[in-house]
Amino acid sequence: MTHKHDVIIIGSGLAGLRAALEVGKVADVAVLTKLYPSRSHSGAAQGGIAATLKNVDSDDCVEFHIFDTVKGSDYLGDQDAIENMCNEAPEVVYETEHMGVPYSRTEDGKIHQRKFGGHSLNHGKVAVRRSCYAADYTGHVLLHTFYEQCIKNQVRFYNEFQAMSLLVKDNVCQGFVAWDIINGGLHVFHAKAVMFATGGYGRAFKITSNAHSSTGDGLSLCTRVGLPIEDMEFVQFHPTGLYKQGILVSEGARGEGAYLLNGQNERFMERYAPTLMELAPRDMIARAIQTELLEGRGCGPNKDHVYLDIRHLGEAKITAVIPQIKGLCLDFAAIDPIKEPIPIQPTAHYSMGGIPVTVDGRVIYDAKNSIVEGLYAAGECACVSVHGANRLGTNSLLDAAANGRRTGKAICADVGKLKHSELPDNPMKAAQDEMNRVLGGTGKEKVIRIRHDLRDSMEENCGVFRTSEKLTKQKQILKDLHERFRHIKIDDKAKIFNSDLMEAIELEHMLEFCEVIVEGALNRNESRGGHSRTDFPKRDDDNWLKHTMAWRGEDGKITFDYKPVIIKNYQPMERKY
């Protein structure tokens, strides 16, 4: 079956839904998602969304937000895109309030704000309350509100449809093919404009804060049609995942005053970031924790975790401002954080890299910013780049909402000029071949084993600290895993809701873009933000102040090119907190 719309958005998280609301004003728009909209992983975000509303700290200003984001990015963020995002932030957040987001309120009835890592006054002097929040359900209420508005504006949804292959010819996007998960069967989606909003890929790592569905499909859908992906070596490890589970304990806890303690009961951040302490950026805290562990100062019999302590905040405050954290600790770790410290360890959390786009969300196909006609991307799957080498907390809900909106506006501006370009003769071929191959596999390999070997080895060899030796080893492991994937066999051959098939398809996506992560990390001989090479411990601005663009050939060979970083007001400086 073929469906024709002016614009189709793949992904129903914050970025996709925000764009749909914008595009719906002028064109026929549909959103396609492999889940139901309200189940997108944006809903898991707890802490807040950044904007200089000055509701609590009146000295805050946009310029400080811009500076913090640039510095947080370890100077790899593009300053034009960062300026746009921070300038637009207040308007973007007010709009969400007008749509109905039930933000927590100050005494005078304004949106409440809290502290978050890396956000400061006066260029790093003191932590500032910039994160707008709704208790610790911020992502949840934003996602639900956007979905509600889509219902109000009668956006067309294709729920539980998985995008399978992109149709691009001569740098013009024609549409894509998706699979109806509930009924089986492939459908062609013919559109003037297609937008990716497919989110992150934390599932490629063993310990992760991400959902089972965060498998980064959009990235390999792009590389399979010869498009590049950008800065993939930059993966954010969030410092405070629940021990062994990886489930996130929001930075909101530290924003409200939580301590980090090692096995000797020291607030060890004193050694690493004496000014901002627990509110230093995530990359630094993750490395600090990992260093404490490596040097034998962890907690517990295996000294393999540290503690996040919120006991001194008191029960009343914990229940009022971070209730979800309390519930998560009780339900998933059987810990009552009012009485006991919370065991935590770094957890794979966020993808700074992604599908390269212009500041307006138009997908580009080379380092010269040449545009793929009719193709757009925003949110975690995209690389604008507002986060550079390390994202600050609360800047990603903002990125998804602000750049989802901006990309929606760009689509509105373009759609009048775009047309439905002719579809290829057999548009379903690639998707059909892929399904047949997976369904017809008769080998001995099990998907779950390959998936576990993938995420265990990525954690081990491409985690918080990396070396050339480990990455080279991982490159080989990935080759072997690919080979094993060719010999898989899945049990389920059914048409209706074949999640066995879905998981195999998602695994292959991860195997493909992990090669780009690993080779990008091996290639980048420096340490910057979330990418930390113990064999090249310093940032190297002379050689590496540039974005990586990577192409993955059909044979799995990765080639690189580089794109300059846009620098405006802030020249790179040493990054201290």
Place this chain on the structure above:
Amino acid sequence: MERTFKIFRYDPEKNGKPHFQTYKLDCPSGCTVLDALYNIKGELDGTLTYRRSCRSGICGSCGMKINGINCLACKTQVEFLKGKVIYVEPLPGFPILRDLVIDLEPFWEKFEAIKPYLINNSKPPTTERYQSEEDQLKIEEASWCILCNCCTSSCPSFWANKEYLGPAALLKAYRFVFDSRDQGAEERYRMLNTRSGLWRCHTIFNCMDACPQDINITDYISQLKTRIVSERY
């Protein structure tokens, strides 16, 4: 520890009858029912079918009936489940598509029917609309609903009459009617003040027992009833 699971199976393509299939699985401490399903699917039987995503109790995908109680599989620890056998079934009262996967369309229809969005046609200010802390607290807990359908599918009034809006939709109605910024109460009352609306709630409390977010659903529905009565009659 090894545990025995009896899991509801139904495959419409195989024309087979619904039945329970037994699986035995080693479940270490901390293992949730979702972890167990994941391992059964991965290691023992890839045809076992269920929905899941976040695995942290926030997306609402994994509602199912476990040992007779509607709950989230990802939030239910195996070691706290008593009895020799753990029964896992789809949420009741909805058409079953396959195994633990139900047809949610009737659920979303009810949700959409109550106009689940802020209605306020006045021009917004250049900043936020003000709302007092007190007014925000009235809707805060209700806004934490994850639309998991554990409540509606546990409700005897809903089982008896599938036209009934059900607790999840009514809770959403409360969340907007009691939002100091909303002006759509009248429009919603038309939907609520019907035989398959509010008045079909007989305060049975099943919904509250089932709700993984511990939301005081029945209390909010009662407040809606009081509001309608006082404004309408």
